[in-house]
Amino acid sequence: MTENSGAARYAEKMKRVMDAVELRQPDRVPVAFQATFWLARYGGISYRELMYNYDKACEIARRALIEFDPDLFYPVHATTLGPLSEAIGFKQIEWPGHGVGDNQPFQYIDREYMTADEYDDFIFDPTGFYLEKYLPRIASAFEGINELPKFAGLYYHQLVANMRHFANPGLVRSLAALQKTAEEALKFAQSRIEFHAEITALGFPLTHGTITNAPFDYLGDYFRGAKGILTDMRRRPDKLLEAMEKARVLLMRHALSAAKATGNNFVFIPIHWAPDSFMSDDQFKTFWWPQFRKMLIEMIENGLIPVCLWEAVCTKRLETIADIPPGKAVYWFERTDLVRAKEVLGNIVCLRGNVSPSLMTTGTPEEVDASCRHLIETVGKDGGFILDGAFGIPDETPLENVRAMYQSVRKYNA
Amino acid sequence: MNDNEKRLVDLVADMDEDLALALAQEMLDNGDDPLRILELCREAMDIVGKRFENGEYFLPELILAGEMLDQIGGLAKPLIKHSSDKPVVALPRVLIGTVHGDLHDIGKNIVTFMLDINGFEVKDIGIDVPVAVFLEEIKAFKPQVVCLSGFLTLAFDSMKETIQAIEAAGLREGLKIQIGGGQIDETIRAFTGADGYGLNAVDAVNFSRISTGG
Numbered sequence: 001m002t003e004n005s006g007a008a009r010y011a012e013k014m015k016r017v018m019d020a021v022e023l024r025q026p027d028r029v030p031v032a033f034q035a036t037f038w039l040a041r042y043g044g045i046s047y048r049e050l051m052y053n054y055d056k057a058c059e060i061a062r063r064a065l066i067e068f069d070p071d072l073f074y075p076v077h078a079t080t081l082g083p084l085s086e087a088i089g090f091k092q093i094e095w096p097g098h099g100v101g102d103n104q105p106f107q108y109i110d111r112e113y114m115t116a117d118e119y120d121d122f123i124f125d126p127t128g129f130y131l132e133k134y135l136p137r138i139a140s141a142f143e144g145i146n147e148l149p150k151f152a153g154l155y156y157h158q159l160v161a162n163m164r165h166f167a168n169p170g171l172v173r174s175l176a177a178l179q180k181t182a183e184e185a186l187k188f189a190q191s192r193i194e195f196h197a198e199i200t201a202l203g204f205p206l207t208h209g210t211i212t213n214a215p216f217d218y219l220g221d222y223f224r225g226a227k228g229i230l231t232d233m234r235r236r237p238d239k240l241l242e243a244m245e246k247a248r249v250l251l252m253r254h255a256l257s258a259a260k261a262t263g264n265n266f267v268f269i270p271i272h273w274a275p276d277s278f279m280s281d282d283q284f285k286t287f288w289w290p291q292f293r294k295m296l297i298e299m300i301e302n303g304l305i306p307v308c309l310w311e312a313v314c315t316k317r318l319e320t321i322a323d324i325p326p327g328k329a330v331y332w333f334e335r336t337d338l339v340r341a342k343e344v345l346g347n348i349v350c351l352r353g354n355v356s357p358s359l360m361t362t363g364t365p366e367e368v369d370a371s372c373r374h375l376i377e378t379v380g381k382d383g384g385f386i387l388d389g390a391f392g393i394p395d396e397t398p399l400e401n402v403r404a405m406y407q408s409v410r411k412y413n414a
Numbered sequence: 415m416n417d418n419e420k421r422l423v424d425l426v427a428d429m430d431e432d433l434a435l436a437l438a439q440e441m442l443d444n445g446d447d448p449l450r451i452l453e454l455c456r457e458a459m460d461i462v463g464k465r466f467e468n469g470e471y472f473l474p475e476l477i478l479a480g481e482m483l484d485q486i487g488g489l490a491k492p493l494i495k496h497s498s499d500k501p502v503v504a505l506p507r508v509l510i511g512t513v514h515g516d517l518h519d520i521g522k523n524i525v526t527f528m529l530d531i532n533g534f535e536v537k538d539i540g541i542d543v544p545v546a547v548f549l550e551e552i553k554a555f556k557p558q559v560v561c562l563s564g565f566l567t568l569a570f571d572s573m574k575e576t577i578q579a580i581e582a583a584g585l586r587e588g589l590k591i592q593i594g595g596g597q598i599d600e601t602i603r604a605f606t607g608a609d610g611y612g613l614n615a616v617d618a619v620n621f622s623r624i625s626t627g628g
């Protein structure tokens with residue numbers, strides 16, 4: 001890292017990144033650092049320890065940032081969710097120390113968390129559905145929360161009298177468990193706030209302040225499960241569309257308020273269900289893109305910068321997803337050919353990616369260097385490009401290959 | 415094929431679930447042979463598989479086709495009184511599982527379904543499958559093709575380890591191994607020592623066809 005004051009370094013990096021976002025030619029191609037459990041390997045600890053030890057995780061992340069000197073860094077607390085997941089009794093992932101081995105990453109459990117006949121409940125009253133059905137299914141601390149009085153519809157004396165429900169044993173247990181969870185959540189938040197302040201002072205911008213999802217992905221991944229959402233497209237398309245419209249409003253509300261609270265304008269949006277091979281072009285234009293596009297436009301109108309990670313291959317979607325205002329977002333492609341993406345989207349959106357995980361994990365530093373050089377010189381030409389891995393740094397990447405990637409932006413220019 | 419039979423094939427192939435189920439029920443009520451009904455479903459699945467390969471159908475249709483097959487099977491199978499007169503044809507065998515450390519199964523399930531409707535006898539041994547279980551299953555099931563599935567980058571090492579163990583146990587001869595999943599490419603095929611790799615279910619079917627002389 002060059003000798004430089006933190007504030008100057010921060011301004012220099014943000015300018016570089018914003019030049020790329022706004023499709024200008026930066027002084028050099030910016031590079032992002034998105035590592036999850038790779039940090040455990042780098043720091044010589046188990047994935048489990050990374051998951052449970054905030055201080056250790058911060059110390060390793062700090063060391064990595066100083067060594068690799070990236071222009072954007074991913075929040076390390078995404079991989080320190082062990083104590084909090086434990087406290088809330090989270091059922092949607094298996095994590096190191098809880099369901100998977102000490103050196104395995106956490107993994108999401110694809111299940112039906114909302115049944116097909118519950119669409120109407122969700123659409124009529126999403127909060128009621130969360131309290132009554134959804135929350136107890138996904139976290140044990142919420143078991144009993146469904147014993148709350150059904151507030152909506154209660155009034156006057158009935159409302160007062162129904163407060164007796166707060167003495168229900170299940171609800172008492174749930175509230176106590178949630179209070180304990182909150183204590184851990186405060187520690188977690190404190191650690192995160194302190195770390196981000198420290199790293200910002202050192203001069204490193206954060207990749208994003210908050211995360212959101214496309215309405216289809218939110219319902220598919222977290223409610224209906226893969227099989228559920230795919231059959232819904234055929235069996236109950238109207239319900240799915242109606243629920244997505246509702247979900248879109250709720251997702252936007254959270255994204256806008258969370259972004260405002262963090263003061264960071266980047267909104268990270270991992271995209272799971274857009275790939276070419278998952279649905280037809282017509283289906284994509286009916287069930288996926290219009291709802292998501294509305295979100296993108298609303299975020300952009302509110303001064304936010306959507307950072308969309310398009311997973312797998314989305315080559316056939318490029319013309320469709322080009323329909324956004326220019327210079328206002330980042331499209332990070334995992335396996336879509338970036339040279340092709342540049343042809344279609346080069347004047348519209350900043351591209352990010354995508355050194356392949358196979359190369360990062362099994363290739364030599366020279367091969368990584370050559371791949372980065374190719375991306376910098378072709379996709380980086382005329383600006384509008386941020387170098388990154390296809391999905392950040394794979395956990396198994398040898399250190400020398402990571403070094404090669406971060407050195408490349410200093411060696412080559414577009 | 416009579417009118418009802420043709421209509422059933424079309425309804426299933428065209429994703430008309432409610433009418434297909436109603437017609438299957440009506441045909442069974444009228445005394446149609448349940449084995450014939452299952453055969454018609456297979457014919458419809460052939461059409462579904464071809465439309466998927468041609469890019470006309472995608473995952474929603476494959477999943478719904480599988481659901482229809484299960485539901486009609488549920489109606490027809492309890493009514494089967496006699497075994498088929500047709501000689502049983504030995505189908506080429508494929509063993510499939512997600513390698514150890516990885517809990518993902520959406521892709522694996524779709525590949526399993528596509529292999530099944532394309533005339534393979536498929537044994538799916540689940541997710542997070544230890545190396546030793548793969549070895550036992552290969553010995554017992556005697557597949558011609560083994561498919562190793564994995565979504566995470568940790569699967570690269572698990573796949574390599576599984577393939578090396580298959581070799582070390584002397585089980586590789588005559589066996590074709592393909593790998594598949596979100597991060598798999600030619601580099602990883604070479605790294606693991608697999609015979610082939612696939613990016614989707616059609617690749618898996620094509621590899622299995624070629625490997626079994628189909």
